[in-house]
Amino acid sequence: MNAYAAPQFSNIESYLDSQLRKSLLRFITCGSVDDGKSTMIGRLLYESKMIFDDQLASLKNESKKFGTQGEEIDFALLVDGLAAEREQGITIDVAYRFFSTDARKFIVADTPGHEQYTRNMATGASTADLAIVMIDARKGVLTQTRRHSFIVSLVGIKHVVLCINKMDLVGYSQETFDAIRADYQEFAKDLGFESIQAIPVSALKGDNIVERSENTPWYDGPPIMTYLDTVEIRSDAKEKAFRMPVQWVNRPNLDFRGFAGQILSGAVKPGDKVRALPSGKSSRVERVVAMGGDLDEAVEGHSVTLTLEDEIDISRGDVLCADNEPAEVSDQFQATILWMSDGEMFPGRSYVMKIGARECQVQITEQKYKIDVNTRAHEAAKTLHLNEIGVCNIALDREIAFDAYKDNRRMGGFIIIDRMTNETVGMGLINFALRRASNIHKQTLDVSKDVRASMKGQKPVILWFTGLSGAGKSTVANIVEKRLTHMGKHTYTLDGDNVRHGLNHDLGFTDADRVENIRRVGEVSKLMIDAGLIVLVSFISPFRAERRIVRQMVEDGEFWEVFVDAPLEVAERRDVKGLYKKARAGEIKNFTGIDSPYEPPEDPELHIETHKLSPDEAADLVLKRLEAAGFLVQPD
Template structure:
């Protein structure tokens, strides 16, 4: 008995060791609705013996209950786990499944077919080594086939199989297969997808899935499973220059300081010269440390801790790179952007950008065009809506070490995050650095903001008045400036209407123009604070994101938000300029409070309730608040 147990233990250990050394292939299935993606994956799980007996029994029972396959097993039910998916017969979210064969391990992402779930498909494709693009043999190349093929090409997936499914429903006719391949080849050439393998199959019947089909004797290529098992998963990352984004500065004690991260490309050895970016400081690799001991070398894909011979400044988000072939560093880029969010991408609006292990503030400075992925046409665009893809110019508030996405996905792929909700709103690919980012450098000046403010005997700051039209912002701001001026303070008042006569006369009142309006005023305000002035800004500034952007341009304590809080009914009753009447009559579009939103401040430093406080009293309250910080030494 003991001998038998020992043999079983040896068998288990041998199995686990064999399983451990198997290569892993990540692939996705995509295509139009009802092309059979979920059925295909279910068949792969079934044929690879990855279904337990109780699961199989439940599957057979569910198949009879649903009754969509004429009594046969409905393999799609293995993957379509959400109730809504089963009810509608479609895939909504990305479903990940694991299976294994004697030769390889697999993680497959079943991605939705509907256009409105393009973001889900991009998510599934972001980590894939290969793509299986399904086509219904009865329907041929459809719009979603082209859309998903474009995305596969865009995301740099090198191994592609064109799975022409449901061949049983067209009598396994080779002429149908050949025509679809010809149609797809003509389209694929337009998007640069020059290499793919076409396989005729029936996921439901099992033809050309794991074994070659007798029904399709005219096809001499491999069945799908053999193709998945044999395509190479190792790419040329080891042949590229060394790159490692720093995930963590490892300092367990005073005698050890290392930099931990996963190597994105290349090979590194003790003694190699490396450069820390964006600082540009150089040093030599001293040790490559892992949990199991030091290594003589480390390669792409390994997670290690590197110690350096010199004490140079390296932080989380920096990149250690081969000194002789470092990546470029820039703060302005051309990028391809896929928009994920229901709320449109607006140029000039600040987002968080995560590239590798670095997170910075970023904004789209100029949408160049969006792509109609159905026709590949380039269309003029001022914004990107949900699931749209565009090429944009992007600016960051700090320089980034990067590689173009086509050369290195880890250092070229990024996501954009909404600063307020923390939602991931977009994913992008860096194409190249804009030339202007290499030609413009900050000029150091001897006379700084503190010196200018001290000469005026005051603390420079921005007092930002926000509220609905008619709330009384300009009236109160004007009274505040009069009182400050009488006390000998050096001020300037930027009023929304006045600025639109000059600096912003080219802007309208769309959401894009409102964002740009505030961006420009915020930058002007920053310059005036740098000059040592107290700047009073009176703008509706309806969006929290832009007010936050203005705040973050300045140092701590230099931005004072004054919420002039007036109910919409009261503001409309006053209607000094007659704007509400025009808006209600449809003569004034995108008017805040009527057909454009106003996002009230959540944590303003000062709140003025104009229904309970007159302008003079409000001005006195604001001046009293400011007086506590007029001493430049405070």
């Protein structure tokens, strides 16, 4: 085979200009494990002459090494670059490849089929215009086929090539092809695809890849390459209103202040009136600055710096919009979430949300339902696990500018990051803002927390007693409160067992319920701090993340983490309620210390070892520390 050679042009500039004029199609291959996705891409690269002679020779040697017989080439090896992928014969990471024909340029993402790596597939789909859904003709439509197709529709891809592969292994049977096509079209009829083009292929043999195969005389449609060259992908980004998230405030000197970013939709030119969100301030564009100089107009896809006629406070993460068609602003939304972590999603836990150039804290406030990818039925669920898709209400710690995902993919899509591990644990699509976000406003009150605390002659604080069941939390907290009361201080104790009789009677002991348990108690504690009280909270509260959330609800110094520490064997000996015995016998599930983890504090304000101190000695230590810190004296 000859190495790829570019068409002859009079000079390099004319060649580059011809390439720039070609349209670009981004597409993915997806489907279940071993459906032939990597082989398909390898075949496309081979047939489009994007493989050099030395690469071809190396590929033939590699093919023999990995068991291919005779002169056949294992095209999957072109894109399965990881050693683990070659050894296991599966795709793990997303492999991006570029190739070009006379008609069009392509960027293809080879995405993994294994369920464990669904998150990688979703990443590849998020920027694609078209999806090639691979199906093994011997197996038909599988659960992972449905899951990937649902994600494809979820992220807004409208065009699907249903590639029914390995037709050579079923004797190029038209009956098999027709049955699989009908099965898939029935499943996909409500997914909102604008087109589904079914093509019978053998990626390994080359049937219906570049030319129509003689082995399928009953098929009168286009081969894959012809279809990719000619399919019309309508992009209305240029027709949409102007949107540009600010990625950087460009201030090289005192005479220049501009706002740099990539235009996501619409167009902008000098003189246009724009609005900065979420502040809502408006101004006119003075200059549109690009690397080569000022532009008369910039459109979707351009990276530019805008200068404005007025001095407006704009920061990274803000969004510049057309003044007459601004984006919406809110801090509460309904969103569709794909969970991508081995650890389950916890409503109430604080995560990091990244949308555009903006990062903020987000809580899943309500898990409304999860979606069965096979039937698309809505199922009741309190949380999401790996690869599950659900619809949730979410709340942010600040307002952001957004468009619904269906209207603007890049203004309505976000990722969720675990604050402890920095792992990307989910991706989400904003459906709409919740009405209560615009209807509810914080009421200003004349009587403040400082006034209430001054009347009581004390500084408010949360004493958060955490530790294993039987460590002595409630015992120590009870003694501390009695002594504070004798001193004339105003207190209240929130005990784990007592709260579960009322406020949290609807919660169980799963990890998700424990998170919600602590979130509610944290909100109540915050209200009591506002009332000027010394609040004693006695909860196992096994997760550091939730204790950290409560700390962040109040001002610095108002949350004291008191680690009531006792070895597990000591706590079990004190087991007056018989809980450990029942947990060991399997009668109680999700019991902390037995079959549910406890994460001890890393840097508590107080560390009390109750196997070394008596309850009275422990209480004395707490009071001495409170007095030394000034919480028991009249505030200034």
